Amino acid sequence: MLVSITFDVEHDCPPYLTTTRGMEEGLPKLLDLMAEKKVRATFFFTAEMAKRFPELVKRVIDEGHELGSHNYNHERLDKLTKDEGERAIVKSLEVLREFGDVVSFRAPNLQFPSYYYDILAKNGILVDSSKATYKGYREGVRFFGDVLEVPASTTSSVIRLPWKVQKLVHARLKEPRVYFAHPWEFVPMQREKIRWDCKFNTGDKAIELLEMLIDHYRRQGAEFLTMRDYYEVYQKLKRE
Ligand SMILES: [Zn+2]
Structure with missing residues (x-):
């Protein structure tokens, strides 16, 4: 069983807020939890953060x-021209690659016009995770040219639902199960003027639920994969 925990690391609840409580308080807690649970995750950072x-x-x-x-x-790619979008991607990679190798991409709001696959390939990206099964994408994990698409399975608020409810959702997902969340969901957002689905069970409750999710899959012997791990697996399959 293949499971992935991914985080979109951005300022708080874009485009509604500009604060960074998620970065200051949420992300350190998430890193502590991942270390405690020995789970390797993928962190998609905006260059700004x-x-x-x-x-x-x-x-x-x-x-x-x-x-x-x-x-x-x-920046939402569907709201930019192709050239503007490419410039934003290139600039983000320049900043992030100062820290280390970067081969995976996720578009903000999971808005990803398909002509961006070529742009990603040209810029050394091997894996995209911008398509979403819950938004109707049905093709599973596959290559688009040289870029492997690993779609997200559910929207982030699902993993903040009461455990008994979300368990039913998990059971129905196809493999690989690719979850995503944001650092700002792990600080209390109840007082902010944002959409209801962005606030419920935020803060420590969200940490507790994420821990339950990880334990749930651990008990079933799941393997936790990063985006790059999928590339290694599918590249091998392609060669065989
Ligand atoms: Zn985002």
Whole structure:
């Protein structure tokens, strides 16, 4: 059984807020939890957050996780021209690659016009995780040219639902199960003026539920893969 825990590392609840409580309080807690549970995760950083919190990027790398790109400053690719989008991606990679190797990408808001596969390939990206099964993408894990698409399985708020409810969702997901969440979901957002689904069970409750999710899959003998791990597996299959 293949499971992936991924985080989109950005300022708090874009585009509604500009604060960075998730970075200051949420991300350190997530890194502690991943270390305690011995799970390697993928962290898709915006370049902006990497520049402001370089010590957290270093922690991600030093603790054996994968660093990916979540664009420069959370620009939505579907709202930019192709050239503007490419410039934002290239600029984000320039910043992130100062810290280490970056081969994976996730588009902000999982908005990813398919002509970006070529742009990613040209810029050394091997894995994209911008398509979403819950938004109707049905093709599973496959190559688009040289880029492997590893779609996200559920929207992030699912893993904050009461455990009994979310368990039913997990059981119905196809493999690989690719979850994503944001650092700001792990600090209390109840007082902010944002959408209801962005606030419920945020804070320590979300940490507790993520821990339950990891334990749930551990008990079933699941393997936790980073995005780059999929590339190794599928590249091998392709050669055989
Ligand atoms: Zn995002």
